[in-house]
Structure formats: C-alpha cells, structure tokens
Amino acid sequence: MVQKKKETAELRYLSFICLDEKNFLNQFLIIIVTFATFLEDSTNLNEKVKYIEDARLIYNSYDVCEWIKAGFDENSGGYCVYHKEHQFSSTGGGGRAEKIVGKILKNKGKQIEFLPEIKDKNSDIKFDEQTWDIKYINNANFKTIRGYIQDVLKKKSDNCIFYFTKSEVFEELRKATDMEVGKMKKLERINEMPNIYYIFETETLKLLWKK
Numbered sequence: 001m002v003q004k005k006k007e008t009a010e011l012r013y014l015s016f017i018c019l020d021e022k023n024f025l026n027q028f029l030i031i032i033v034t035f036a037t038f039l040e041d042s043t044n045l046n047e048k049v050k051y052i053e054d055a056r057l058i059y060n061s062y063d064v065c066e067w068i069k070a071g072f073d074e075n076s077g078g079y080c081v082y083h084k085e086h087q088f089s090s091t092g093g094g095g096r097a098e099k100i101v102g103k104i105l106k107n108k109g110k111q112i113e114f115l116p117e118i119k120d121k122n123s124d125i126k127f128d129e130q131t132w133d134i135k136y137i138n139n140a141n142f143k144t145i146r147g148y149i150q151d152v153l154k155k156k157s158d159n160c161i162f163y164f165t166k167s168e169v170f171e172e173l174r175k176a177t178d179m180e181v182g183k184m185k186k187l188e189r190i191n192e193m194p195n196i197y198y199i200f201e202t203e204t205l206k207l208l209w210k211k
Contacts, residue, residue, distance in 0.1 A: 051077050059079040070102070073106050080114070083115055086117055098124060108204075113127065121154075138165055
C-alpha cells in the first residue's frame, strides 16, 4: 500500500516536471518569435527611413528652372514633380484629375514625374521606371473609352490609369477594355496593349487587365 502511494506520488511529480518543462519551452519559443519579429520590424523600419531619406534627396535635386516641386510625403517617401512643359487641361476636368491621381500615388510612396508634352506623343507621367497615361472618364461612354485606349496605344505608354468617381462607369471601362484586347489579339499585336489600371473611391490603384 505504501509502495503504491509512493509510485503514485512519483508519477505526479514527473508529470509536474514534464508539464513545467513544456510550459518553459512554449514560453521560450514565444520569446524567440517575439525577438525575431522585433528584429524584422527594426530592419524594415531602417529600410523605410533610408528610402524616405534617399527619396528626399532626389526630390530636392530637381532643377526648379525645369521642374515644379508639387509635394513630398514624409510618411512614404513619395513625391510629385511637374515638368514646366507639362500641360494640365483646363477643360473637362482632365487636368484636375491628373493632379488628383498624382497626389494619390504620391501618398502611396510613388515618385511621380509629370512629363513634358511633345505634340501629344508623350505619356503623362513616369514612375516605377514605366510610363503611364491618365484618363478621366466620369462622363465617358464605351466608345469614348475605346478611343482613349487607342490613344494610349499610339503613345506606346506602358500603362493607363482610368480615374472616375461614378460607379456605373466601371462597366463601360470593362467592356471597352475587353473589346480592345480582343481586337489586338486578332491582329496578333496584344503585346502593344498597355496594362489597364483604374482608381475609384478607395484611392487605391487597381489592376483591370495586364498583358
């Protein structure tokens, strides 16, 4: 009887030790993961700080005789500069839409150059080492949007951003894009199509079609 009680006590003690070791290991793993996360966050923070510092140097280096500095975002390192030969349309809301899109992209950390106009043959902006056109389509129909895509094709821009605030326009944009993609595939010229993006309400650049 005494022996049995002794064995039961030993088993309880061993169970306690094992449980205690398990808890210790769990806590130790939590500490390791927390420390690793801290190191990763610190590295990311240092990289972000350096990115913003480098971006500020680039922004400040633009020649004011040639460029207009339109804003630097201290939180993301994004900026906008307007070439003095870039023309913002004063009719139809196109020029205002370009500035709105530029501001949205700047606040997302993009470094935006508004390019000089060369007989309507230049793209509107450049960032991420690619050229982009901006089209305001709030009052545009299917046919007008197709014309805009064809215009971008002539300019040979890498991408096109369609900006609108009316939800019903999206369906017109989608149909026009599908039609142009189908046409270019039949002509075996699909590689000439620009990537199609849009910005609506959320102020987020979204992809509609990519080659």
